Amino acid sequence: MTSGIQFDPEAIRKLAEILRETDLTEIELSEKEARIRVARILPAVTVAAPVMQAAAPLAALPAAAPVAAAPAADPSAIDPKNPGLVTSPMVGVAYLSPEPGAPQFIQLGAKVAQGQTLLLIEAMKTFNQIKAPRAGTVTRILIETGTPVEYGEPLVLVE
Known part of the structure; x- marks a missing residue:
């Protein structure tokens, strides 16, 4: 921050807390020449699609299996x-x-x-x-x- 603008660390902490409480990913405030942006990066969520595992068990089923x-x-x-x-x-x-x-x-x-x-x-x-x-x-x-x-x-x- 070489611009000479001072930010209140407690205000930044409160903004970060708001992010966590509301599940927002970023907040940006600006006033006159000052601007503050607090953002958080959420971990990537991997969703595994269900896998059909019927191929092996079907071979072992009696005559009703083709249905x-x-x-x-x-x-x-x-x-x-x-x-x-x-x-x-x-x-x-x-x-x-x-x-x-x-x-x-x-x-x-x-x-x-x-x-x-x-x-x-x-x-x-x-x-x-x-x-x-x-x-x-x-x-x-x-x-x-x-x-x-x-x-x-x-x-x-x-x-």
């Missing part, structure tokens, strides 16, 4: 005007369970009620619930957990 392999269904084989087709309302990353290791919201063949949560789409660090447009049976799951999805992309078929 569980349906999440890899081809979305192009579905009529886009089907009233039970649930499409992505946003760009993001789709998750079939509320957290890693938790049971999925839906399974193939499961009965769902209108408004029931089918999956989550994370967009801009916000998890958005995607709900069933009507009651019915889940006949196709067209995405896998951790799959990036686009607006309008088919996700689930409820018939």
